[in-house]
Amino acid sequence: xxxxxxxxIFLSPWLVSFAVFWAFPLIxxxxxxxxxxxxxxxxxxxxVWLSNFVKALQDPLFWKSLKNTLLFVAGxxxxxxxxxxxxxxxxxxxxxxxxxxxxGFFIPSIVSVVVISIIFKQLYSPFGLVNxxxxxxxxxxxxxxxxPRTALLCIxxxxxxxxxxxxxxxxxxxxQAIPLxxxxxxxxxxxxxxGTLRFVTIPMVRPITLFIVVIxxxxxxxxxxxxxxxxxxxxxxxxxxxxxxxxxxAFYRFEMGYASALAYLLFVVILCFSLVQMKYLKMGRAAGx
Amino acid sequence: MRxxxxxxxxxxxxxxxxxxVLLLLLLASxxxxxxxxxxxxxxxxxxxxxxxxxxxxxxxxxRNYVDVLKSGPFARYFFNSIVVSAAVVLGNLxxxxxxxxxxxxxxxxxKRLVIVGIVSMLMVPRQIxxxxxxxxxxxxxxxxxxxxLTLPFLVDAFNVFLISQYVLSLPVELEEAARVDGxxxxxxxxxxxxxxxxxxxxxxxxxxxxxxWNSFLYPLILTNTERMRTLPVGLALYSQGEHSxxxxxxxxxxxxxxxxxxxxxxxxxxxxxxxxTAGAVK
Numbered sequence: 001x002x003x004x005x006x007x008x009i010f011l012s013p014w015l016v017s018f019a020v021f022w023a024f025p026l027i028x029x030x031x032x033x034x035x036x037x038x039x040x041x042x043x044x045x046x047x048v049w050l051s052n053f054v055k056a057l058q059d060p061l062f063w064k065s066l067k068n069t070l071l072f073v074a075g076x077x078x079x080x081x082x083x084x085x086x087x088x089x090x091x092x093x094x095x096x097x098x099x100x101x102x103x104g105f106f107i108p109s110i111v112s113v114v115v116i117s118i119i120f121k122q123l124y125s126p127f128g129l130v131n132x133x134x135x136x137x138x139x140x141x142x143x144x145x146x147x148p149r150t151a152l153l154c155i156x157x158x159x160x161x162x163x164x165x166x167x168x169x170x171x172x173x174x175x176q177a178i179p180l181x182x183x184x185x186x187x188x189x190x191x192x193x194x195g196t197l198r199f200v201t202i203p204m205v206r207p208i209t210l211f212i213v214v215i216x217x218x219x220x221x222x223x224x225x226x227x228x229x230x231x232x233x234x235x236x237x238x239x240x241x242x243x244x245x246x247x248x249x250a251f252y253r254f255e256m257g258y259a260s261a262l263a264y265l266l267f268v269v270i271l272c273f274s275l276v277q278m279k280y281l282k283m284g285r286a287a288g289x
Numbered sequence: 290m291r292x293x294x295x296x297x298x299x300x301x302x303x304x305x306x307x308x309x310v311l312l313l314l315l316l317a318s319x320x321x322x323x324x325x326x327x328x329x330x331x332x333x334x335x336x337x338x339x340x341x342x343x344x345x346x347x348x349x350x351x352r353n354y355v356d357v358l359k360s361g362p363f364a365r366y367f368f369n370s371i372v373v374s375a376a377v378v379l380g381n382l383x384x385x386x387x388x389x390x391x392x393x394x395x396x397x398x399x400k401r402l403v404i405v406g407i408v409s410m411l412m413v414p415r416q417i418x419x420x421x422x423x424x425x426x427x428x429x430x431x432x433x434x435x436x437x438l439t440l441p442f443l444v445d446a447f448n449v450f451l452i453s454q455y456v457l458s459l460p461v462e463l464e465e466a467a468r469v470d471g472x473x474x475x476x477x478x479x480x481x482x483x484x485x486x487x488x489x490x491x492x493x494x495x496x497x498x499x500x501x502w503n504s505f506l507y508p509l510i511l512t513n514t515e516r517m518r519t520l521p522v523g524l525a526l527y528s529q530g531e532h533s534x535x536x537x538x539x540x541x542x543x544x545x546x547x548x549x550x551x552x553x554x555x556x557x558x559x560x561x562x563x564x565x566t567a568g569a570v571k
Contacts, residue, residue, distance in 0.1 A: 003474070010390060010478070011387075013383075013385075013444045017441075018410070018444075021422065021440075021441040024425070025418040029420055029421045090308055093308065095305050095308055097313075103554070106558075111503075111547045112546050112550070114546065117525075118326075119326045222414055224505075225505050225506075250420050251423075
């Protein structure tokens with residue numbers, strides 16, 4: 001009896017936090033998504049049932065933002081994963097300065113994305129270093145972030161730069177968990193560097209690859225700070241992403257009912273992607289065995 | 290035979306050298322943007338445009354830092370970031386370990402439900418909840434307070450997971466012996482479990498600090514006065530208005546935001562990497 005009470009005391013911080021800051025908002029936002037709700041004009045609040053969802057599906061900006069977000073995910077996640085994997089394999093060799101690489105490559109990923117975005121806004125600016133470099137290579141200076149064709153690509157390139165070090169560390173942990181005997185056996189069987197990579201390393205790091213791809217996808221779906229600081233969705237909505245659109249609708253136009261519906265739709269998309277990835281990558285492992 | 294081995298060893302040395310050169314070049318270009326930030330922040334105002342290609346400012350000065358700290362609001366931002374991060378770290382050290390301990394050591398009804406709840410907090414992106422959380426905080430009249438910036442983040446699900454995994458790995462005999470000697474539950478928790486969990490607590494503290502120092506979306510929507518902005522939010526908003534191409538001041542503010550986190554990383558990298566890989570390799 002006494003023990004039950006103390007268990008409850010130990011659990012209470014989580015119970016309160018879960019109820020107030022998680023379960024309640026999750027349910028409340030579902031309710032909101034069925035309402036027309038503007039916090040500045042509470043008198044206009046009324047139930048609209050599924051209209052917000054119907055409106056979203058007919059909203060060209062919703063589709064545009066989803067398309068941009070998918071482009072962002074499809075462009076950055078594979079590149080980041082490949083760079084991180086090969087870098088981890090390289091650092092895992094018997095070479096000098098391994099600890100230097102391990103911490104050095106990691107540093108960009110702990111710096112605030114706001115800071116990263118400001119640095120790259122300067123690098124991409126008309127008088128910035130990227131243009132100086134382009135001039136040296138004989139091409140015309142551009143306004144990288146003000147052209148619809150280049151803006152999103154530039155942000156994607158920056159995102160790869162800012163995050164690959166993080167995933168390199170994860171891959172390194174995965175590589176170091178591979179028992180040395182496995183490599184020894186591969187060597188005795190006469191398999192070379194690429195053979196070992198193909199038939200030993202890659203199958204062995206599949207679980208951590210799954211983890212990396214899933215968390216990177218979830219994270220990339222939420223791209224927001226970069227857009228907020230660098231382009232605010234422009235030029236011509238070419239960098240409008242889902243979370244930025246949701247933020248814009250909720251906190252600039254105060255259409256909080258509609259924005260809640262957008263949030264739920266985004267949540268469903270992210271969930272589907274994670275489930276598909278888990279299934280696909282797990283099947284790959286079963287097929288490889 | 291010997292010649293073949295010698296040749297292979299030589300080949301290996303060449304490979305190592307080539308790989309090292311490539312990696313060092315890649316490392317230099319990875320760190321270059323951060324170097325560029327510091328270099329730009331040390332330029333005098335006038336030379337920012339003119340000598341934009343100088344790799345190191347000709348007459349480095351701290352003027353930009355004095356400007357953003359004195360006339361700009363950055364001193365206040367910095368203070369807010371420290372207060373909020375410290376409070377969230379302390380909260381997680383106490384609360385996440387209480388919860389983690391209960392999950393590791395106690396049997397109770399609904400335990401599986403609690404675990405499902407914690408896992409679901411890890412899976413669902415928090416952005417989904419920005420609107421209800423904003424409405425909740427403003428209904429409670431907590432906008433622009435330290436409460437708004439700390440209360441929702443005091444019990445992080447990942448920290449709970451980390452602590453409970455660690456406590457599970459501790460021998461239970463010490464706690465049992467203390468109980469036989471008549472120690473109370475609180476005494477056992479504070480005098481035995483917490484001290485033994487120090488390595489896990491270090492990981493929790495450092496990772497919570499990293500995440501919270503860089504936190505952006507929630508501090509953005511839960512504050513709307515200059516006085517309550519944290520460093521990343523203040524910096525982002527500073528870069529939007531009249532200062533949008535004021536690179537000297539912007540990079541000085543950026544450096545102020547980046548340096549504490551890089552220092553913490555360099556001091557505690559072992560714990561940080563442990564914390565990151567803990568969730569992955571399990």
